[in-house]
Amino acid sequence: DAEITQSPRHKITETGRQVTLACHQTWNHNNMFWYRQDLGHGLRLIHYSYGVQDTNKGEVSDGYSVSRSNTEDLPLTLESAASSQTSVYFCASSANRGRRTGELFFGEGSRLTVL
């Protein structure tokens, strides 16, 4: 079955360290998204990609970067982790609009703690 997987599922790091969260999907979806979820804020979009070599900033992109070198993967990098980036991160994917039911498929989430 197709799926979307994230790793690591839990990570504790220190302020100033670089951290990369991996996201891999086997749906063959063009569109991939990274969200962070915090109490009182819901899901907020960090970065997204509509295809290979395409990346776009979301509403809370400062301090984060992504790259899309193939269809399956969209790693999220925190260049210099800050305590404000302690959160649960969700990766998601969707098919292009013409073939889509409208559904976003989510990974299981990565809980990041920055000390």
Next chain:
Amino acid sequence: EDKVVQSPLSLVVHEGDTVTLNCSYEVTNFRSLLWYKQEKKAPTFLFMLTSSGIEKKSGRLSSILDKKELFSILNITATQTGDSAIYLCAVEPHTGNQFYFGTGTSLTVIP
């Protein structure tokens, strides 16, 4: 600015009660509205609504969209403890492939 607002933020009910969750939106060029249920892990898809007045139903859950008044409701009848979760509303505009999420409603069902 596009936004999605859900209410109430949290709700505690007893098993067997009926609940109504609300989602209002201001999104340019609305295309669809989606409801998700989130338990401990990833959100799971419940419904997608694109047309006003057409109820979507799945078991004890149902949802309807009002595109004139810009809102949707999610109803859960005869609630069970397994319905305890965060319910998320998301809106998709015609332009781009993004989804705008509300903050969610946290539902707790007490035995």
